[in-house]
Amino acid sequence: MRILTTCLLLLILLPTTTFAVFGDENHDTSVPLVREIILEGNHRTDSRLILREMGVEIGQPLSREAMNDVWIHLEDIGWFAFVDMELDDSADEGAILRVYLEEDMTLAYGPLARFDRRHKYQLGGWLEETNFRGHGETLRLEVGALHARHATARWSHPWLLGRQGLRLNLELHGESSGFVYRPTHQKLYRGTVGLRWDLPRDFFLETSLTAGNTHFDDSYWWSNRNAGGAVLHEAGDFGRMATALAVGLDTRDNPWYPAHGVLARVGITRWSGDGFSTYRQGDAEVRAFVPLPKGPHVLALRAWGRRVSGPAPLDNGLFLGGAETVRGHPYAGREGDEGYLLSAEYRIPLFLMPISPRGESVGLGLHAFADAGDTWFQENAAQRGLQSWGAGAHLNLDTMQLRFEAAKARDGDWSFQFMDHFNF
Numbered sequence: 399m400r401i402l403t404t405c406l407l408l409l410i411l412l413p414t415t416t417f418a419v420f421g422d423e424n425h426d427t428s429v430p431l432v433r434e435i436i437l438e439g440n441h442r443t444d445s446r447l448i449l450r451e452m453g454v455e456i457g458q459p460l461s462r463e464a465m466n467d468v469w470i471h472l473e474d475i476g477w478f479a480f481v482d483m484e485l486d487d488s489a490d491e492g493a494i495l496r497v498y499l500e501e502d503m504t505l506a507y508g509p510l511a512r513f514d515r516r517h518k519y520q521l522g523g524w525l526e527e528t529n530f531r532g533h534g535e536t537l538r539l540e541v542g543a544l545h546a547r548h549a550t551a552r553w554s555h556p557w558l559l560g561r562q563g564l565r566l567n568l569e570l571h572g573e574s575s576g577f578v579y580r581p582t583h584q585k586l587y588r589g590t591v592g593l594r595w596d597l598p599r600d601f602f603l604e605t606s607l608t609a610g611n612t613h614f615d616d617s618y619w620w621s622n623r624n625a626g627g628a629v630l631h632e633a634g635d636f637g638r639m640a641t642a643l644a645v646g647l648d649t650r651d652n653p654w655y656p657a658h659g660v661l662a663r664v665g666i667t668r669w670s671g672d673g674f675s676t677y678r679q680g681d682a683e684v685r686a687f688v689p690l691p692k693g694p695h696v697l698a699l700r701a702w703g704r705r706v707s708g709p710a711p712l713d714n715g716l717f718l719g720g721a722e723t724v725r726g727h728p729y730a731g732r733e734g735d736e737g738y739l740l741s742a743e744y745r746i747p748l749f750l751m752p753i754s755p756r757g758e759s760v761g762l763g764l765h766a767f768a769d770a771g772d773t774w775f776q777e778n779a780a781q782r783g784l785q786s787w788g789a790g791a792h793l794n795l796d797t798m799q800l801r802f803e804a805a806k807a808r809d810g811d812w813s814f815q816f817m818d819h820f821n822f
Contacts, residue, residue: 429459430485433492441499442532443477450557451475451534454495460485465495474755477529478502504529510542512798513818515720515729516578517545546575563596567606579717579730580631582616586713588638600649604665608640612713636711638671652757654797655750655820656687657696669714677708685822696745700822703738706776710735716773718784721817724769726786726805737773741821750794761794767803784808790815 432454437445452468454460465485472481479502487493510522522542530537536554550571558564569590577584588610595603613635619628644665650656662684670676683702690697704716716737720729723739743765750761767790772783790803803815 429461430487430493432456432458432460432495433489434494436494436496437499438496439480439499441478441501443499443501443529443534444532447532447534447557448472448497448499450560450562452497460493460495472497472499476502476756477504477534510540513816514546515722515817517575519545521545522548546573548573548575558593561595565594565596567592567594571610577614577713579715579733580620580712581618582614582631582633584615584713585613587611600647602646602648604642604644604646606640606642608638608642610638612636612638636672636713638669638711638713640667640669642667650685650687652759654757655747655759655761655794655799656685656698657694658687658689660687661685669710671711674711675708677706677710679704679706679710679714681705694747694750696747698741698743698745698822700739700741702740704736706735709776718771718773721801721803721815722821724771724784724786725767725788725803725815726769726807726810726813727784732773732781732784734773734775734778736776737771739769739771741767741769743767743821745792753796758796759794760796763792763794765790765792765801767805788812788815792820 433456435449435452435454435456437448441448449455451471454468462485465483469481469483472478478499480498480500482498484496484498485493486496505525505527507523507525510520510524512520514520520542521544522540524538524540526536526538528536530553534556536552538550538552540548540550540552542548548571550569553568555566556564558566567590569592571589572585572587574585575583588608590606590608592604592606597603614631614633617633618631620631621628642665644663646661646663648659648661650659650661664682665680667679667681668676669679681702681704684700686699688697688699689695715733715735717730717733718724718737718739719727719731744767745763745765747761747763750759750763752759766788768785768787770783770785772781774781785808786805788803788805790801792802793800798818799820801815801817801820804812805815806812
């Protein structure tokens with residue numbers, strides 16, 4: 399809680415900062431100064447938000463090239479079906495910038511059909527508004543009926559406190575499902591409030607507070623983590639609270655299918671609740687995407703690790719093995735509360751067509767991979783790590799990347815792997 403409070407105080411006390419505006423700060427006398435900005439057309443988006451996104455202010459010099467940059471930004475933002483701009487610089491006292499906007503349909507809905515290795519699959523529906531109330535807010539509602547019954551509501555508010563790149567995120571989630579890793583059924587409820595601040599030079603800062611409750615329906619006997627014999631795990635309610643802070647760098651050109659760039663993130667989380675002692679969790683991850691000179695081939699690399707200061711509860715444990723971690727090994731075959739993952743993939747997109755400025759695409763490709771990883775309990779020593787390699791094909795459909803792979807564990811046989819998204 400202290401981490402989140404400190405970040406909020408810093409945001410309030412720091413002076414208002416504008417990181418990036420379109421146009422040139424050095425006034426060239428041949429470039430007209432903007433005397434007036436007129437917004438026209440059928441738009442419900444808040445005028446103040448439009449002006450903030452444009453980054454153009456009264457008295458600012460605006461060249462034709464800078465106006466085109468603003469134009470492209472408004473077209474790509476996803477709120478408008480049509481954008482037209484005119485810069486009238488005929489008057490000596492300054493230029494008039496006219497912006498004509500036609501609002502686009504920003505409400506979408508559809509079926510929820512995702513593969514889920516833990517719960518077999520997720521079936522349900524979703525509804526999303528990407529310009530809620532005309533304030534650029536995103537509101538997403540999601541309901542799942544099979545196999546995990548769940549309901550999730552997410553709300554995201556940009557330009558918090560009038561600061562560019564500062565976003566407030568809220569999430570409410572409820573779920574009823576089999577725990578899978580143990581012979582019990584769970585009901586969980588949690589709420590999260592978070593802040594994300596996109597800083598200059600592709601850095602970002604994140605902080606969040608999560609509180610909730612997990613109810614286990616069934617008592618069961620299970621061997622404890624020190625292999626000292628089976629112990630009784632009681633049914634009941636277990637409260638959870640987590641305060642997190644992270645800093646990172648994201649230079650990827652595309653979040654769905656990166657061709658180049660780096661995503662690096664370091665975070666610390668303080669966990670408290672019922673049934674375990676308060677502990678701190680540190681995690682770090684680096685993802686690098688290196689374009690290769692032979693065609694559009696990409697070498698994708700990932701390194702991730704987690705340490706804890708004390709034993710973690712079961713519902714925050716690590717379970718390695720399977721298509722999302724170390725391919726070729728049995729799903730969740732190794733568990734612990736500390737661990738690492740290493741992966742390398744050689745990706746060859748045979749066909750890739752972008753369908754959105756945000757990076758969604760349709761395409762087909764091949765890839766080869768090698769994975770390594772291990773997890774152990776905090777009070778125990780690390781074991782011999784898991785290793786595997788293999789190859790497969792991937793099919794890009796909007797935000798999904800369907801993967802069909804043959805994987806070979808170091809000491810095992812070949813196996814088929816499927817997942818509907820990349821590991822990283």
